[in-house]
Amino acid sequence: MRLASVGLPHASKIFNVSTLNKNVLNAEYAVRGAIVIRADEINKQLQNNNHKFPFNDIVFCNIGNPQQLRQKPITFFRNVLSLVTSPELIDNAGLQQTLKPDVFQRARTILSGIDSGSTGAYTHSQGLPSIRKNVANFITRRDNIDDPELINPDSIFLTDGASPGVQNGLKALIRDHNDGIMIPIPQYPLYSASITLCGGQQVGYLLNEQDGWSLEVEELERSLKEATDKGINVRALVIINPGNPTGQVLSKSNMENVIDFCERRGVLLLADEVYQENVYHEKPFLSFLKVAEEMNKLDTVEMISYHSVSKGFLGECGRRGGYFHLSPAIDPGVRDQMYKLSSINLCPNVDGQIMVDLMVNPPKKGEESYEQYNDEKHQILSSLKRRAVKLVDTLNTLDGVSCQTAEGAMYAFPTITIPPKAVEEAKKKNIAPDAYYALCMLEEAGLCVVPGSGFGQKNGTYHFRTTFLPPEEKMDAVLTRVAVFHNNFMTRFA
Incomplete structure (x- = not known):
């Protein structure tokens, strides 16, 4: 009753x-x-x-x-996702006359990496191993990393968009109200809200609007000192590049200064890089991982970086696909605890995982869908x-x-x-x-x-x-x- x-x-x-x-x-x-x-x-x-x-x-x-x-989705991505979701369509004679051959081949390849053969089943809590391997290959290609073993698929966690990855990182970092996270002002309110939910302290540093929303190390030092003088333990520095809401793209020298700051001050770097495809200026996007590698500091600077299918040119926000990557300097024990946090949620949604796979491994030159995709x-x-x-x-x-x-x-x-x-x-x-x-x-x-x-x-x-x-x-x-x-x-x- x-x-x-x-x-x-x-x-x-x-x-x-x-x-x-x-x-x-x-x-x-x-x-x-x-x-x-x-x-x-x-x-x-x-x-x-x-x-x-x-x-x-x-x-x-x-x-x-x-x-x-009303932005149109990428045709190849949606076609492959449709076939992976409904594998019985792969042998449909009518569709074989309509869709390009590499769409069917890619769907078969993705399905071969799903043990159950069904996108309706739970996957590994970090995401499908085959997709994490493709993400590792993507990072290696993007950053021109010579050592293919440097980016380990086990250090990659697929997530329901970048946001849950950020939240898990903050859950693991913030131990009590005395712990603080440095965030840009202005910042994306995912950070301020999540820090508050975790019971931590927001430690704001101002971006310089008059200089194109630039990031100045002197301001980082001021913010850090002000926080530590109040007894706050600053645990991490959030960098959003390209910027949200400000739209700036950091220069390489600016990024080098940030990496030096993190190493010198013993601060974890949280690199939000979900807009890496959205660059409309002569300054190219560079990942913090690449810059740290060129500075020979991958073994000393601890970093978590984030990416998502919601942004770029995909705009697949509703698919909720993303990943985060733990840099080589991160303690292996932290990876185990991040796995535990991921396992509490069982696994990321499979459609989102597939979209991540397509994002990091799009059609290549010479394949039937390449010209249309490009x-x-x-x-x-x-x-x-x-x-x-x-x-x-x-x-x-x-x-x-x-x-x-x-x-x-x-x-x-x-x-x-x-x-x-x-x-x-x-x-x-x-x-x-x-x-x-x-x-x-x-x-x-x-x-x-x-x-x-x-x-x-x-x-x-x-x-x-x-x-x-x-x-x-x-x-x-x-x-x-x-x-x-x-x-x-x-x-x-x-």
């Missing part, structure tokens, strides 16, 4: 807000926070034609979710570059807005000048001024962005983060909506 709970007073509930873990209450995740909740409410009204808004759709620019904004990749990345340039250029024409070049990733993070009258109005509503700006943009223009306060920002400054993921043919219309809203906002509160 089901006991009715309707009408019970709040205080009589065993599980209520006052009895929740305080770390859960304190954690915040602005990328899907209050502004996005309001956007979903408005979207429902638009769908029901029950509204008085001056627009007919919500453009969700709050999160790097390319396929939500064309699709080029079209997506070149379009993203054009949209990045157009967005930044437009933002920089607006009164009171300044935006650094988007060198990589999928975002712009402009500074906005908010008039004093708007700041006062935000205070009346008990929200941050940039959150008020973002809320007005949503309700007046139908554009969902994230206020800079959700990422952290230098005191006295205001920002918002927006993606440049709307379809290219709609980008001009979206930018017009941004400009019209901003000009009206500035006039109203002048």
Whole structure:
């Protein structure tokens, strides 16, 4: 018999807000926070034609979710995934007339690495050995590492996107409230929220906006000293490269300085490199593993690096595929404990694992799908570059807005000048001024962005983060909506 709970007073509930873990209450995740909740409410009204808004759709620019904004998936990847998921289709005569021969061959190869032959079965807790081997080969090729034994498949953990790998690393690092993790300001709120959930301390270091969101070792030293003076044990340094939300790409010399800092100060390096394919500037992406190897410091600098199928040109966010790699300097005992953490979740989802395999081992020149794959990749990345340039250029024409070049990733993070009258109005509503700006943009223009306060920002400054993921043919219309809203906002509160 089901006991009715309707009408019970709040205080009589065993599980209520006052009895929740305080770390859960304190954690915040602005990328899907209050502004996005309001956007979903408005979207429902638009769908029901029950509204008085001056627009007919919500453009969700709050999160790097390319396929939500109609980016087409890579044909080869989806075809192979379909056959691996439904192996009976491999011998279908009709499909053999439609799909390219290497699609069938790749599906058979992937299936041969699955002992059960079914993607519906649990796998090894670190992920399928065959796929981890391909990831190791990918890292070796990407970084031009001479010794093929240097990257061990047993040091690679496949994950449901990069986020669970980050969270497992923080769970293992943070022992109590005295442990701190250095994070960039601005930062991706996965880090601030996860550190709070683990009961640790956020140790922010400021990126230099005036110098293209550069990272300065002097600022790292200042942040570290300030934390240690407070009795905080700084355990790790988070670097997001290319940057999120800031879009910068680190130079090699800058990376060398970071590696020296970590070695000198005895700090673990957490290298978030999920945007490594999203580079739109002359500065190339270099992995921290490669730079450390060239500095002959792989044996001394402890590092965990992350990658994902959600970003790049794939945009397969819903597949939840990713991996993290423990560098050679990591204690073997840590690898065993990370395995234990992974095994608690049994295994990463298999569709995501397959997508990782395809990401790190795409069609090669000479194979039937290569030309189509290469064309699709080029079209997506070149379009993203054009949209990045157009967005930044437009933002920089607006009164009171300044935006650094988007060198990589999928975002712009402009500074906005908010008039004093708007700041006062935000205070009346008990929200941050940039959150008020973002809320007005949503309700007046139908554009969902994230206020800079959700990422952290230098005191006295205001920002918002927006993606440049709307379809290219709609980008001009979206930018017009941004400009019209901003000009009206500035006039109203002048």
